[in-house]
Amino acid sequence: MSDIALRVHGVSKRYLLGVPPPTTLLREHAALWARRMLQRRRAPALTEFWALRDVSFDVRRGEVVSLIGRNGAGKSTLLKILSRIIEPTKGRAEIHGRIGSMLEVGTGFHPELSGRENVYLNGAILGMRRWDIARRFDEIVAFAEIERFIDVPVKRYSSGMYIRLAFAIAAHVEPEILILDEVLAVGDAAFQRKCLGKIGSVARDGRTVLFVSHDMNAVTTLSQRALWLADGCLVDNAPVRDVVGRYLATLAVDMPRGERVLAVPDDVPVGITAARTLGPGLEPVDVLPRSSAVLVMLDGHVRRPPRDDEEYFVALDVHGADDGRLFRTHNVEQRWFAAVPREPGAFRLSCTIPAELLIPGRYRLGLIVGIAGRQHVQEVYPLLEIDVVQDRLVANVWSGHVGVVTPRCEWKLMDA
């Protein structure tokens, strides 16, 4: 008998984006199938998105493990796969024991039914037996503190009552492995403490808990170990204090500056592998005076030559401090033509952001690589961060800036 509760091995999940935009009309599917039949290969209009890439880890019986990472890192996708709601595209997971998951508070609650009726309905949806629910009914109601309202339709409940009842049911399902997604984010402080206490006692009973939370206090008090997901990859798997420390550190100064190496998956036809912001002496810098141009150097690689009707492009976005995009610039335009080579191999592109264009402040660059008019194959934001600083102050000259850019506009005093 092993003491492993969960064994996840190489789990990946792919989504095909834009297949076809409204996925639910027969006519478009017919067109897509016809295209596939003719080309024998998947139509190129499909963009792949890997929500999870090759995630592997084990969870021992009785362990409380938290899952952290930014929004969109793949945490919920992983929990859905372990709950059998969606299937992985690759990899496998072994689950030793009865699993109970709560990905949402009050799934299947019907507003017209009373609290009592919803306890039975929700319990059944979560996999409880009727006699099990009946046996624990009083306990559930007491935990939720809604004794007086148990026969009132839940549509008349306050949101707090609703959440308390929902959590109370889920907390009494008593699976061997409990999976929770962000359930601590709801309810008032007193109820959150109660939930934390319940999760702690579940763990003391020797049951396994895997939960997602953005509340680092809850994460460190409840779990022994943390898994950190970023962009679908498991980047850290260690004792909780270490992982949380490293995670918080990147949240604070996560911005890459100066130069950066980028990982490009093998199946991407073209990609940028390194990016640098260079100063006048061609050394990587991240703080530049307003009077000097910003030179962005991009190293890339063509893995697969474009088809005859295809053209690769590289673009840079410049974002202001509030994350709003100021402008985008492409490598190929009417005024200049720096096309990506068509044959496989390395290439290098440079882009000059003119001097005296940006007002002093903090800027973030974003990178887009793709096939013109078809799809994006690489998107990195933020790519690099730069600070533009005021270099000199000239007396009696207006040095304040209004707006976001200061292009060189020529002013002349004309004869009246």
Added chain:
Amino acid sequence: MTLPSIIQPTRGLARPDLHALWQFRELLYFLVWRDVKVRYKQTALGAAWALCQPLMQMVVLTLVFGTFARLPSDGYPYAAFVYAGLVPWTYLSTAVAAASTSVVAEQAILTKVWFPRLLLPLAAIVRPAVDFALSLAAAVVLLAWYGIHPAARLLELPAWLTLEAATAVGLGLWLSALHVRFRDVQHVIPLLLQVWLFASPVAYPVSLVPERWRWLYGLNPAAQVIEGMRGALLNKPNLIMADLPACVALVSVTLLAGALFFRSIERTFADVV
């Protein structure tokens, strides 16, 4: 200790997981129970609405086809004749429509909890059976008023109901699975039901169908079920009994293939819905 359950990509056809269905049998009960409860909450007439639909249709059809168009009714009072056909037809059409939309209707649960997805179309065909029972009881009363006493042949009804439920599930499995990907299905169902109503002996007797086309007519499971239930209620000879085995075979194939199809694509439901 329980055996490990394995999660991995499945390929090809998947067989229905009867063990999981049995484990979740109480959820089937609760889904039906919820729909029955919710259906008549905050209504003044409550369950009486279950009777209104077939009774109203009986009045309209009797007026239009019985009185104005003077359609034959095999010698029975037209109202009794048409009501005996409406009872099975109302169940079949409600069950098919409900089963077909059952998966998409529960998308909120589908994307958050795992349970055997087959329960959804199954629950959808069980729920209208409650209304069916009520309108069947009303039929017996109505027929007694016309002096028709069905007696022993009522025992045939469970067999016909089984065929009818199998038809509804079989179609429901196909349509509900397709509905997840193609919302076109919700537009097809009313059309299908309208054509099907006129292709079935609800408003007219089977004897009106030309004899050389009866074999084809008898393959229509709705025709079999309506003729069968009406025969049992009115104690009337069944004119398409000879085609029953072929029809049962057709329904069985639809049902089994539907179950395989449903199981094979249910793993993508939560991704697509």
